[in-house]
Amino acid sequence: MAWEWLKKWGQDTPRVHSFSPRSFEEAGEMATRIAEGDIVLLNVEHLEWEIARRVVDFLCGAAFVACYCCHRTGPYNYIFLPGGVEFSEEFAQEAEKAPGGEPEEASHVPPERETPEPEPPAEAAGGPEEPEPSPEEEPEETPQPQVAPEEEPQDPQNP
Incomplete structure (x- = not known):
């Protein structure tokens, strides 16, 4: 499929283009x-x-539209290959030696840049919530009411 496109553009073999974009506008x-x-x-x-x-x-x-495959070759590096071009183990080993690190399976998040956790909303529908005590803090003890010990009922026949 991609080879048919190459012939359409007058190419016999695919050219290699390397990009290190600084903005999304370069994606086009x-x-x-x-x-x-x-x-x-x-x-x-x-x-x-x-x-x-x-x-x-x-x-x-x-x-996907062009029947290509994408391989992640390092934390920041990707290669997009036409369907008829093979991604060999030798190439993967060479990519490990190149700047950018070891190959990893399809994850778009570089290891050093984790997604920040979204902060929960400050107020819920029922009004502001009480903050939960942290495990380090000792919860305040609520004073318990003093209850007099119950006396055992006495048997009227045995005083």
Whole structure:
């Protein structure tokens, strides 16, 4: 499929393009290279996490339409290959030696950049909630009412 596109563009073999974008606006050019049947190397190291995720998602969509496959070759590195191009173990081993680290399976989140936990809303529908005591804090003891011990009922026949 991608090879048919190569012939359409007058190419016999795919060209290799390396990108290290600084903004999402550069993703369009990378998608064009994918549509032309070329190999795209992507390094998202210089992007903020959210922008990097958007770029990778956008290019994965373009790759799907063009019958490409995407491989993550390092924490910040991806390669987009036409369907007829093989991703070999030798290439994966070479990618490990390249700047960017070891190959990992499909996760778009670089290990150093974790998604921040969203903060819970301050007020619920019923009004503000009492904060839960932290495990380090000792809960305050509520004074218990003093109850007099019950006397046992006496048997009227045995005084």
